[in-house]
Structure formats: structure tokens, C-alpha cells
Amino acid sequence: MPLAGQTLFLVGRIQGLTRRRLDTLVRVREAKLATRPGRTITVIAFGHSAVDRALDDGRVALPPGLPATAALISENVLRRQLGLLPPPAEVDRSMGRAEIERLSGLSPNLLSCLVLFDVLEPVDERYAWSDLVAAREAARLLKRGVPIGNVLEASVALRRRGGTLAEARLAEGPTGELLREVGGQLAELSGQLTMFGGQQKPRSIDDLLAEAEEAEAEGDHATAESLYTTAMRADTADPVLPFNLGNVFQAQGRGPEAKVAWQIAVARDPAFAEAWYNLALAAEDEQQMDLAIAEYRRAVKAQPDWGDAHFNLALLLTKVERCEEALAAWQRFLEVEPMGKHAATAQKAIALCRMKIQQDKKQTG
Numbered sequence: 550m551p552l553a554g555q556t557l558f559l560v561g562r563i564q565g566l567t568r569r570r571l572d573t574l575v576r577v578r579e580a581k582l583a584t585r586p587g588r589t590i591t592v593i594a595f596g597h598s599a600v601d602r603a604l605d606d607g608r609v610a611l612p613p614g615l616p617a618t619a620a621l622i623s624e625n626v627l628r629r630q631l632g633l634l635p636p637p638a639e640v641d642r643s644m645g646r647a648e649i650e651r652l653s654g655l656s657p658n659l660l661s662c663l664v665l666f667d668v669l670e671p672v673d674e675r676y677a678w679s680d681l682v683a684a685r686e687a688a689r690l691l692k693r694g695v696p697i698g699n700v701l702e703a704s705v706a707l708r709r710r711g712g713t714l715a716e717a718r719l720a721e722g723p724t725g726e727l728l729r730e731v732g733g734q735l736a737e738l739s740g741q742l743t744m745f746g747g748q749q750k751p752r753s754i755d756d757l758l759a760e761a762e763e764a765e766a767e768g769d770h771a772t773a774e775s776l777y778t779t780a781m782r783a784d785t786a787d788p789v790l791p792f793n794l795g796n797v798f799q800a801q802g803r804g805p806e807a808k809v810a811w812q813i814a815v816a817r818d819p820a821f822a823e824a825w826y827n828l829a830l831a832a833e834d835e836q837q838m839d840l841a842i843a844e845y846r847r848a849v850k851a852q853p854d855w856g857d858a859h860f861n862l863a864l865l866l867t868k869v870e871r872c873e874e875a876l877a878a879w880q881r882f883l884e885v886e887p888m889g890k891h892a893a894t895a896q897k898a899i900a901l902c903r904m905k906i907q908q909d910k911k912q913t914g
Contacts, residue, residue, distance in 0.1 A: 555837065562758075598758075606658055635838045641678070645675065646660065660684065668714055777910070792810070792814040795824070808828060829844035829845040829848060830861075842869075876906065
């Protein structure tokens with residue numbers, strides 16, 4: 550289902566995306582991202598962090614207020630529609646849904662749940678051999694009494710480390726966590742399920758992120774820093790974690806540490822526009838104008854319709870009298886926000902840049 554014309558509601562979060570960036574990507578595809586449940590929602594996307602909404606029978610609990618008629622899509626399906634993930638690999642997909650159900654012993658609801666959380670990734674309701682292997686492994690664990698939520702968490706953890714449930718054989722640990730069977734011995738799933746020892750079930754990265762964001766919102770920067778740092782050690786790919794940590798450092802006046810954290814964020818995702826923007830602001834505060842300009846350019850390249858980034862770039866180019874570049878930047882800003890609150894400022898700056906360019910031409914000849 551194309552996103553154009555749809556109203557999307559996200560349950561959970563999408564790894565590596567801030568809410569603001571997700572909203573922008575959805576708007577670029579001529580759709581709308583809803584901020585709260587409502588009857589107008591036509592598509593509900595489930596982030597991998599929402600595995601706790603899976604019920605034992607395979608049904609998925611929807612937040613109150615969402616229409617039962619809305620289409621349900623997975624995180625990876627949404628990523629592909631937003632252009633953030635390549636199409637599925639071209640492999641033989643000769644099995645239908647009924648065959649997968651029969652060969653795995655899974656109920657229709659359980660199979661749908663595995664698809665919704667990308668344990669299985671059919672294309673046009675056609676399944677590959679790897680899907681059958683993953684379905685059988687999930688069925689084996691479920692028959693042993695492992696909760697569906699644990700199976701989904703394990704699959705998410707494996708995917709974040711480059712693996713899949715089809716490639717791993719899992720077993721329950723002493724406290725109920727899922728571990729890998731390797732050479733007849735049990736090995737930990739790095740990251741999501743094994744960040745803490747002891748007799749309590751380890752917290753997932755998404756749990757840590759939620760706790761960290763809550764602490765940050767409450768101004769408890771020490772707790773937020775500790776939680777973000779712990780999550781970063783476990784997940785070395787998600788750029789949101791160091792980005793948020795940098796914001797915590799900035800709120801404490803720890804500018805150098807904030808810059809390092811934002812640099813980690815853009816190293817993890819060179820298209821992370823918000824981190825480039827923060828780095829540009831920091832460079833501008835330190836009077837490193839060339840660096841700030843370069844980083845604003847990276848921000849607008851990563852997110853071409855971000856008006857604030859275009860405005861700051863144009864304003865800085867004007868301040869340093871790079872008028873040819875400033876003129877082009879102001880014109881681009883007006884293309885992005887022709888009726889915004891800074892439109893009048895942009896028009897005046899364009900006139901000023903043109904006047905300055907003409908003066909320079911007369912002086913040179």
C-alpha cells in the first residue's frame with residue numbers, strides 16, 4: 550500500500566529516527582503522521598519496540614481509539630516505503646501462506662504477528678525458505694512455553710546484530726531470557742536481551758531509551774546520561790542514542806562532550822540531519838564559520854525541506870559576505886518556506902545580496 554494520501558499512526562518507535570524526522574519523511578511522501586489515535590487513521594505501523602503489544606494467541610493489542618479497519622504494517626515495510634531500506638532480496642518465494650502455516654504448525658494469528666514484527670518478510674504473500682525456517686524456530690520456542698513477546702524480542706535483537714531467527718537456534722536461560730545455542734553451549738544475545746546479569750530479566754534498549762527520555766524530560770540529567778550511555782554500549786548502530794546523549798550534555802553546559810556525542814550520531818548515520826544541525830550551531834557559537842557552513846550544508850542535504858537549517862545557512866553566508874552563495878541559499882529557503890514567518894526577512898536579504906553583488910562587480914570592473 551503506497552503511503553500517499555494515507556494518515557499514519559506509529560505504535561512504538563522506529564530505530565534510528567527521531568519523531569521530527571519521521572514526520573518529515575512521511576510528509577515528503579504526501580502522507581500525514583498522526584500525533585494521537587483517531588478515526589481518520591488509515592495505516593498503523595508497528596515499530597519493533599512495540600513487541601510487548603503481542604498477545605499469546607498472536608493477536609496484537611491496539612492502543613485505544615485506533616480504528617480496527619486500518620491497515621497494519623511492520624517497521625521494515627514502513628522503512629521501505631520511506632526509502633530507508635532496500636527492497637527484500639530477490640530469492641525464491643514459492644510458498645504461500647497456507648503452506649507456511651501447515652509446515653510450521655503456527656496459527657493464522659501467530660503467523661500474522663511474526664510478519665508484523667518482521668520475523669518473516671513475505672513479498673505479495675509469498676514466502677521464502679528462510680521464512681519457513683524462522684517460522685519453525687518460532688513455533689518450537691512457543692511450544693516450549695516461551696512467550697511470544699520473548700520470541701519477538703530475540704528476533705529484533707538478532708536483526709540489530711545482522712542475524713535472523715532463521716539462522717539461530719535459541720534456548721531459555723535461567724531467568725527466562727533467550728540465549729543462542731552455539732556448539733552445544735549457550736551464548737548470550739548481544740545487546741537487547743543481555744545487558745545486565747543477575748536474576749532479573751534484562752531491560753531492552755527500547756526500555757532504556759524510554760526511561761532515559763523520561764529522565765531527560767524531567768531534568769534528571771545524571772540518570773538520563775547513565776541510561777543513554779548504557780544503551781549506546783549495547784546498540785552500536787542507533788544514532789538517536791548518541792544524539793540524545795549530546796542534548797543531555799548540552800543541557801548541562803558540557804559543550805565539548807555534546808559535540809563528540811553528535812559526531813558519533815552522524816558517524817552512525819551520515820544522513821542524521823538534526824545532529825549536523827546541532828554541530829553547526831555549536832561551530833557557529835565558537836566562531837568557526839566555515840565549519841558551521843559545511844555542517845549546515847550537510848543538514849540540508851540530509852533533509853532538503855528543513856526550513857530552519859536553510860534559514861541558518863543563508864543567514865550565516867550573508868553575515869560572512871559570501872553573497873553569491875547566500876543569494877542561492879535564500880532562494881532555496883523561500884522554495885521550502887514561501888509563506889513562513891521568515892519570508893519577509895529572506896526577501897530583504899535577497900535584495901541586499903543582489904545589491905552587494907552588483908557593487909562588487911562595479912568595483913572589480
